Amino acid sequence: MHRALLNVARRAQTVRNLASTVEGDAFRLNEYSAKYLGHRKAQFTEKLEIIDADQTPAIPIYRVTNAVGDVIDKSQDPNFDEATAIKMYQTMTQLNIMDRILYDSQRQGRISFYMTSFGEEGNHVGSAAALEPQDLIYGQYREAGVLLWRGYTMANFMNQCYGNADDLGKGRQMPMHFGAKELNFVTISSPLTTQLPQAVGSAYAFKQQKNNDKIAVVYFGDGAASEGDAHAAFNFAATLKAPIIFFCRNNGYAISTPTSEQYGGDGIAGKGPAYGLHTIRVDGNDLLAVYNATKEARRIALTNRPVLIEAMTYRLGHHSTSDDSTAYRSADEVQTWGDKDHPITRFGKYITERGWWNDDKEKEWQKEVKKRVLTEFAAAEKRKKAHYHDLFEDVYDELPLRLRRQRDELDAHVAEYKEHYPLEALHSKLQ
Numbered sequence: 001m002h003r004a005l006l007n008v009a010r011r012a013q014t015v016r017n018l019a020s021t022v023e024g025d026a027f028r029l030n031e032y033s034a035k036y037l038g039h040r041k042a043q044f045t046e047k048l049e050i051i052d053a054d055q056t057p058a059i060p061i062y063r064v065t066n067a068v069g070d071v072i073d074k075s076q077d078p079n080f081d082e083a084t085a086i087k088m089y090q091t092m093t094q095l096n097i098m099d100r101i102l103y104d105s106q107r108q109g110r111i112s113f114y115m116t117s118f119g120e121e122g123n124h125v126g127s128a129a130a131l132e133p134q135d136l137i138y139g140q141y142r143e144a145g146v147l148l149w150r151g152y153t154m155a156n157f158m159n160q161c162y163g164n165a166d167d168l169g170k171g172r173q174m175p176m177h178f179g180a181k182e183l184n185f186v187t188i189s190s191p192l193t194t195q196l197p198q199a200v201g202s203a204y205a206f207k208q209q210k211n212n213d214k215i216a217v218v219y220f221g222d223g224a225a226s227e228g229d230a231h232a233a234f235n236f237a238a239t240l241k242a243p244i245i246f247f248c249r250n251n252g253y254a255i256s257t258p259t260s261e262q263y264g265g266d267g268i269a270g271k272g273p274a275y276g277l278h279t280i281r282v283d284g285n286d287l288l289a290v291y292n293a294t295k296e297a298r299r300i301a302l303t304n305r306p307v308l309i310e311a312m313t314y315r316l317g318h319h320s321t322s323d324d325s326t327a328y329r330s331a332d333e334v335q336t337w338g339d340k341d342h343p344i345t346r347f348g349k350y351i352t353e354r355g356w357w358n359d360d361k362e363k364e365w366q367k368e369v370k371k372r373v374l375t376e377f378a379a380a381e382k383r384k385k386a387h388y389h390d391l392f393e394d395v396y397d398e399l400p401l402r403l404r405r406q407r408d409e410l411d412a413h414v415a416e417y418k419e420h421y422p423l424e425a426l427h428s429k430l431q
Contacts, residue, residue: 059269059281061312064288067341069349071288078291082356087149088129088287089351090365092121092344095145097369098154099317101377102161106321110381111161113175117142119285119316122343123249125149126290127311131217131298136202137185138195138218141176142249146219150183154372158380165427170394171386193224196233196246200306203237203244207304215243215301223254225268231275237306238276245297246277246308249284251315256328272308284311285343288350314341384427388414 064076071077080088099116106114117124124145131137137146144157156168160178163171169179169187179187189195199218206214224230225248237244248268252259259267272279278300282293290311297307314337318325325334351357392399392407399407414421 053265056266058266059279059310061281061283062289062293063283063286064292065286065346065350067285067346069346071350076288076292078288078295082354084129085351085354086356088125089344089347089357090369091125091145091148092287092347093365094369094373095121095124095148096344097366098144098157098373101370101373102157103317103321105377111175113321114161115142115176115320116317117144119314119337119342120249120251121145122287122347123247123284123290123311123313126287127217127247127294127309130291130294132213134184134214135298136199136206136214136216138199138202138216139178139185139188140192140195140220140224140249141188141190142221143219144176144178147178147180147183147185150180150185152178152180152183152185154376155380156180158376159383162380162383163386164380164383165386166380166383167386170390172390193220193227193229196220196224196229197236200233200237200240200242200244203242203301203306204240206243207241212302215245215298217245217247219247219249221254222248222250222252222259222262222268223257225271226254226262231271234271234275234277234306234308241304242306243301243304244306245294245301246306247294248308248310249313250310251284251313253315253319253325253329255319255323256325258328267310269308269310272310277306277308279308279310281310281312284313285341285346287343287347313343316342385422385425387426 063072064078065071095117099114099118102111102114103116105111120142124143125148128146128149133150137143137150139146147157155166157178159167160169160173161175163169163173163175165171169177173187174190177188177190179185186195186198196218199216203216206216218233220230234246236242237246250259250268254262265271267281269279269281278297280293280297283289293309297309300307315325316334316338348357388410389407392403396403414423
């Protein structure tokens, strides 16, 4: 009898131990699941609530000056020295004048294509000035001001748009597809958004090389952010913790598509936190704000934390010379933005109030730049075209047999039908 009671007691203790084990395992499973199922910061809740995107607060737009150029909070003034401020203003106005002349030249049939940066000069120069020369830049096609700031010459611009023998790309790209190895500016390509994942790859390479004073910066428009490559690049950068700045020029339109038809939610910046990107939305027509934001973004990126900047601006010009924006927006809309919130006007007030600029200097500068642009334009127009042999070069160290055969076939074709080809217009070095 005693032995039977002892066996029962032992079985009961075994059951209690088993229950305790199961309960402990269940607790540990639940604790593990909390980490596994959700976001790193997510907590459990017993409240059923589906987030309404329309009720979620929007990311604010950081600014330093108001629309007329007054500094709102003196502590946010970057306090440029006179030489830097004047260079910024002159770069913006030089870009504006160059755009006007080259746009007109395309309308005259003298170059094949052009894209202006009217209204977006502030985000070009403000961001470029905050970067360092060693930072690698990937552009989209509306970043000529960034190149100007870095030292791309007026002759470089003109030769590229004409595709002549002195073009750094040897005439192999359509106008506006600039590039300069010595300025750490990767040559622009036409397919939209391809530069984003490429830039992340470069940034990750810098990290792997332990290059701690160099980042990648990639520019793109609001329309490009709708492409799949953009989302892949955001996720790639966040998960690999790449030293990169994504700089979005949100100018209101993707060619003819307004932003209201491009995306829901909180614009481009709203996507940043979801991907794990440090994010800021900035007034792109406020050069001071763009400079501050980019400067801080670069500091963060150097610690291998990718940053997304959404610069809110407005495209005053047509998308390109192939576009007529009057078909999808009113002239009043364009004039209002140009009159009331122009980046050149805003920054012009900043330097004028400090006694660094005046009407006489403005007139002399405008005259000087116009003369410079027209001089280089005329010179580029007269230069010989690149030779067609350049089509086969600069890819392989030694030209493969198959390409030599193709070149020889083209030579034979041109020789047979030379009356149909303007050989006299080609550069003579290979003739």
